[in-house]
Amino acid sequence: MNERGPGEGRGRRGRGRPRVRRMISDEGAFRCFGPLCGRPDEVVLLLPEEVEALRLVDLQGLEQEEAALALGISRKTLWRDLHEARGKVADALVHGKTIRIAGCGRRREEGCPGDGDT
Numbered sequence: 001m002n003e004r005g006p007g008e009g010r011g012r013r014g015r016g017r018p019r020v021r022r023m024i025s026d027e028g029a030f031r032c033f034g035p036l037c038g039r040p041d042e043v044v045l046l047l048p049e050e051v052e053a054l055r056l057v058d059l060q061g062l063e064q065e066e067a068a069l070a071l072g073i074s075r076k077t078l079w080r081d082l083h084e085a086r087g088k089v090a091d092a093l094v095h096g097k098t099i100r101i102a103g104c105g106r107r108r109e110e111g112c113p114g115d116g117d118t
Helices: 048-059 064-071 075-095
Strands: 039-046 097-101
Touching: 039 048, 039 075, 048 064, 048 075, 064 075, 075 097
Parallel strands: 039 097
Antiparallel strands: none
16 A cells, blocks of 8 residues: 655655766865855755856856756756756845855855855
């Protein structure tokens, strides 16, 4: 008998296809950012692939097709990561939230506004 609640997937896996591994550059370390005022206790979590999509498209000025090729993913997947990242960054800026990068290993004493446990 199925004891799962509605909307629960099988075992530990989520619904849909697993995420494709991205080829993320080692250029620079990920850093978290916190507001000087606002809601520093509220956190927006960016994934490394979202940060890399922002870097390639918005900072380096690559076209989405070129950025997708550099990451080893489809253009649609890149667009989805970029769209998510832009929305999260806008939310953090407008509402004064801390931006934490998943996998950031810096500690508070190293200048990280978070606690470094992500």
